[in-house]
Amino acid sequence: MVRKRFMGISAVLLITVFILMACTDEETAIAAEDAATYGIIETHMSTEEKLEDFYYMYKLLEDNYPFFNVNKRLYNVDWLKNKKKYEKMIKITKNDAEFFVAIDKILNDLNNPHTHVFNGNVYRSYYKHFYPDEHPVLNYEKSMKRYGFDGNVENIGLDSDFDFLATNDEVLKTAILIENKVAYMKIDSMSYNHIKEDYAKVEKFLKEVKDYEKLIIDIRGNTGGFDDYWKNIVGFLIDDTLKAEYYCFYRGNYRDKYDLYKVPLSKPIRKLDEEALRKFPSEVKEDYDYYTKNLVIVKPWNILDFKGKVYLLVDRYVFSSAEKFASFAKDSGFAILIGEPTGGDRVFAEIPFAYLPNSGLVIRFSAELGINNDGTINMETKTTPHIRVDATPNEDFTKDACIQAAIKD
Structure with a gap:
């Protein structure tokens, strides 16, 4: 009887072990296409070389990345504690393509769109931009080799996922929703090469609607780009200079490695007034090394004498520079925000790139903790709209909850 019970318990334990092993294998399994699919060159790296690159990346982020605690609170992912899991993922990769996919999956666990590994198209897009x-x-020599790139930028097309660098697609759309009353602008991207091009279009349209009661600016789905795009629009519509100020915090010393990434006018956190520190989450004082106060200023430069209300439509995809527009519009009083909380990660300093020493793969990672005016972390609480409604766009504006909220306000 005892023997049968023992055998029964053993069977249960074995089944449990097999289930746990199956789950673990599923978590760490890597499936990849051939290397060319990712725009990289196969160099047959050894497992030791791959692990060295992973450890380098892990340490780099451990020392410099700002959102580990935010990731735990929002997504219940303890990235640093997952080190053994990530090691296993690296060890089971059979080629460089699988290693690329493993790195991609590992970085995706951070749930931050500014943090990712470059495929070949993205690498070339940024190379052409700079x-x-x-x-x-x-x-870096190994990076150029990894991405099979000789430095010739003539035939580089820009990756569609990063079209805020430059795109030939139209990013600005305008419309009259209600004659003589409500005007509408849709901005899909703060694209670099549309800043000057769209300036004239914006000026022309705003002159036509300067006597309207309401102007709706729609940035839903806009993942960012360059601040000058949205500042041009604000400058047309204001009579007086608008300002907003934001604290940003940084950790680690990777930024000191390259002049491009250094933060001008930064100060050691010990010089920050204790009263100011108490307004921020405790991790700011505990985990960060230096800070800046960033003043966003927009001056009127082509006054149209617009007296109507401005509404800014936002959703969860509003990110980076578009996020800066959203927070500035709210904090300066420029516009009434309608929709749902944004995606966050308002940034001021250059977002760092880093190469992995053996593979040459290039990663990009957030390295700035932005604080909202209420003392919360921007990446955690985002920017919340004044009027919260379903932010789903609808081609029929009479059925679009955000647009209708602005019309009825």
């Missing part, structure tokens, strides 16, 4: 300046990371 050219003719020699970017200290992108010009």
